[in-house]
Amino acid sequence: MSKYPKKPQHLVAHIVVACCMAVLFSACQKEKPENPHNTWTHYGGSPDQSKYFDAGEITKENVSQLEIAWFYPTADDTPYFFSPIIVDSVMYVMGKHSSLIAVNVRTGKEIWIHANLNGLTRRGLNYWESKDKKDKRLIFTISNTIQAINAETGESILGFGTDGYVDLREGLGREPSSIRRIQPMMPGVIFEDLLIIGSAPGENYFSAPGHVRAYNVVTGNLEWIFHTVPQPGEFGYDTWPKDAYKYVGGTNVWSEISIDTQRGIAYLPIGSPTYDYYGADRIGSNLFGNSLVALDARTGKRLWHFQTVHHDLWDYDIASAPQLLTVNHQGKNVDAVAVATKHGFVFVFDRVTGEPLFPIEEKPFPPSEMLGEQAWPTQPIPSLPTFTKQEVTKETLNPYFPDSIRQVWLKRLENAKSGIYIPLSDKHENIAMPGALGGANYGNTASNPTNGMMYILTQEHASIYKLNKVEPPKVDLSANDLQRVQTLFNSTCQTCHGKDMAGGSAPAIRYAGQYLFYDDFRNTVINGKGQMPGFVHVDEETLKAMYRYIGGNPATMNFRRNLEPKIPDGPVVASGGATIKPDQNKVAPMSDYPEDIEHPAERYTTDYGLDWPGLAAPPWSSIVAYDLNTGKIAWRRPVGQDSLYVQGDQSKGAPGGTLRKGMIVTSTGVVFATAKGGKLYAFDADNGELLWEQTMSHEVNAQPSMYMLDGKQYLVINATSNFTRDSYNHSKKPGAMPRGYVVYALPAKK
Template sequence: MSDFRFYGFASVFIISCASVWAQETSDLEWRTYGGDLASTRYSPADLIDGDNFNDLELAWSLSTDNFGPEPEYNLQSTPLMVGGVLYSTVGSRRAVIAADAQTGELLWVHRFEEGERGAAAPRRLSGRGLAYRDNGAGGEIFYVTPGYQLIGLDAATGQRIANFGNDGVVDLKQNMDQDMDLVTGEVGLHAAPLVAGDTILIGAAHLPGSAPRSMENVKGYVRGFDASTGERKWIFHTIPGADEFGNDTWLNDSWRYTGNTGVWGQMTVDTELGIGYFATEVPTNDYYGGHRHGDNLFSDSLVAVDLETGERLWYYQFIHHDVWDWDLPCAPILVDITVDGREIKAIAQPSKQTWLYVFDRVTGEPVWPIEERAVAASNVPGELLAPTQPFPTKPPAYDRQGVGIDDLIDFTPALRAEAERIAANYRIGPIFTPPTVSEPGGPWGTLMLPSQAGGTNWAGGSLDPETGIIYLYTYTQVVSLGLINDPERSDMNYIRGRASEVSARDAALTIDGIPIIKPPWGRITAIDLNQGEILWQVPHGETPDNIRNHPRLAGVDIPRTGRVGRIGTLNTKTLLIAGEGGMFTTPSGEPGAMLRAYNKLTGAEVGAVYMPAPQSGSPMTYVLDGVQYIVVAVSGSGMSGQLLAYRLPPE
């Protein structure tokens, strides 16, 4: 019997003690998940540019197949690179690896065995990354396990830090101001922790909430921990308690039992101001709020807190009483801009609904007006929606919002007629058109665009701090929001579903595999934050094979459609770089995807290199010994996870 079966047993395998830790660190590193604490995903590296991007070759690849009992097909990690060593979470059990950043050679592997607790976790697999800290005497690595435990490791050896927490472990299910089962308590985290100075910021995530078993759930509080000891420094109640500000936005004592409202995306810190910023999610249930009347602070909000104490400094709620699951999935981004001659320390929050909300990050005041506008009421029994929702006036929405007849495909008259026939079974309307009860005779639900996955999702955006231009990938995929009553599945009055009399085939929002909504289905948008205007937009992702070769589209001239995915962007001195979220048959006849580079100022594509699988984690870059590398996680479409490292050929 393997020792790994015992609960709480951690393992570290030191593969090599190469002199890589002794290397000079004057080259460009990638020390945090977002490239920096401002979450810009920016590097000033310029050795790879538009003139030589097509010359990139694979320097090394690292398969993650053997870092768990079975391969992982959704590797979302963004590695770090510090001092010539690349660190990443990998594999279906979320191992941590250190590898030589020039060769990909493994240096050490750490795995923490959680037994039943890990198997029951709501957020499993490799996660999205980890955090690095320089403690003055050496480097430290921090990550959150699938079972929601914070682990501190010595960056040189992978051994647990003995004086951090309990022998390197902080149980995040404890000291959380609520009771839960330590094995089955439904809370976890895919996101990387964020280390800023002596504080580690930790959020919370849950199972997807479209059909929760109960209106009662774990609350997703945010905490700050001492990076040296692992002791809790503070906690922020994202669902306010009885005597706390915002409690009156939860009517009928619904704050007592409602859960979620956590932070499942990345966070951001301004160390100069000493402020931490985080963006929150929807409360329990994603699509029905009849059990939680009120605006529900601090759900769907950007919150600024004192980094040392957790004291709330300001907040802004983007959706009052969310029933669309348009929660905030990604890190806000810090940027210094000049608007109408006024210098502003700003913060920009991308969103699923494809508005970019921009604030003064010191005061919380919107840079451009955000208007409360009347929206449609709900016809769902027991539901009580907010009468107004916030509408930013600038920048404009960076993808389509709401569904109308003009959004339906018109490749041919026949396809348009079929698309209209399908849409007639649903409720359609502008953004914030609410879900509806699914009825056999119609409507079967509400067509929602953007979908509950965005728009923008967890990969967020990237920003050029020199120009104030932000880059955002989005995808356009319509979904149906129908509600049903099913007491056997939930104690809530309504959960997401479809009337049982309506078949999945009839309810499909495609015609012989063709989406009923016009392309582009994936795009990248550049927004000048000094002007609050869109600079350029381009479709991102090659047209899928089933569209290019579809018999019903024969003879139809279809420009590049873009692809659906969760794509993070990387921006360097001159380039905007992003991989594709789906496979296609390349000109050489191979199935694969492309890592594409765009001119940052114009959006013109300047290069593309082959990847054997779609991008599934956000790319990062570093310069080591005068050579620039681009590393990206790929997986999906039947391909298990790999880390790919590209570089220019040696001279």
């Protein structure tokens, strides 16, 4: 493992290739489609994820007249985060105990219900149709698989993949059965006959790698894979320690992938490598972590990239959709891609070449205090103004704090460090602003692709971090059980597994109970595995004591939630999706480095430090409009409603809370936005003037949708979530609506 950081592989070295690409793509553009922005068949409206809708009925002048046109109740108490898509006169929603439902938007009546799709990706699904429109499919992920449903009948397509599904755990360089979590929270994106999809493998040590893949929507065949943690011989491999791809996880796309359909380019917003806050086992700049990567959408070939954070130690994923828009730059129209980050920066590039449109400077930042850690000495700082605070000071503390709390925080600030890119430590607190839930998250960017305006929902949410050494689990064993463990380990296990269970010729096992089911542990000890012989003489009580000693709990570790299928009222056509075959030989999740890998002696972790979301002064949430023709913020408005530490009338509170909300931008200059407290707003896109405001009966935690039918324009809001304890509960008001999808339109003309 190198003791010295390598220089990051910058885009400049590839500028000649990029310029050739510009000529190539300009010559090869396909015929422009009719209008990709007057339907809502993708999560973000269209493949570019702009949330832009081109229609003329709802305007700045009449938006305040919007009223509820119809309503679809979900008919249960489940909060759904699902973003509806609309195809022709059919809207697809989730409701009725995790059922997928097709609703006729003319009548509001159910067409079909596919019941009991527990585990379906929470945020939405994809629609695809063949050129002759005879084959119409809904493509989605569920229980770590991809499945397809006939969009007209609601029945599973069992010819897709193998027996109706594709196992997303396969092809990642790990034993598939050892991967407990991989399916994304977002639906991916459809381009031509491909589903391009990211993942959410978790953020622990040894999580699965987040390679981006494309699957054929008809056959389910894997068409290409882009290794976000490069493998030997691939570009970027030398920005990691040797063989890091064998144990590093994350580095995944867990938000929205944007597609330039004319050029066939996919833009990937890639997140942090694991472990997020301590990187002594991944010395280097760590491509393609925290990078915007442009790929040929048909082949998965990298075209260009830019890394927004080198060797991330702060969980500063790129977590929102890259926005594709045309800007007037230095007197010329340039097709650009802009990305907003969790830590409050906006980066803007030529969409084809990857050249920055506004200067980006590598600036020095402090080294790490942690033994073995090597924070990258510089970080890229764009010249555009930031959209969040980036530190907490005594002067910016929440003025609503009671004096007792304020005095505690004044003292804590004296001993803590706050500011951008200060590496975490085990010696003091780091107060990160924004923190793990700050800045721009998924669903939090939108744009008008035609005029260079980009809109961001941002949250001022601090995290308080402090690294702690990962210690063997503390176990409360009786003296008798402890003696059993020591006798067994010293006589049978220590020779291979090493002193203190830290590893030797066999892997370390001091944390294994946190990953292994008891049955798997017991089977391995008694029957052996690989080069390990079986020890049939070990009695059950000793096995349970040993299992507890390495962090397991025999009474609870094998518990699996068994959801009883429920058949809802209505036109149910199927239940449960394709049948997923159980693993024949289940392998425990990876819990230690491969035997031949040099690695740090210790691991460190921290929690997300989210106990004080209102640490700084409000507003805690805003909508920010950037004019990317000039690189300036055009306007900013506070949004949301949060009662955190606010004295007086708790139903009013202070502005705050936008995490994973959404927007719609219309061609008539209206920006619809949702925020905490069930808030729905309409702003003037040019100056931020508030044109209309509604408070929903339930919280809104999904991307809004919009559609046209018979010349009339409709706005769809998913209002099914619970209000948090620091929000006023509007569902308790007299006349409050039940959970459901609320559809707004202008009054009928008389």
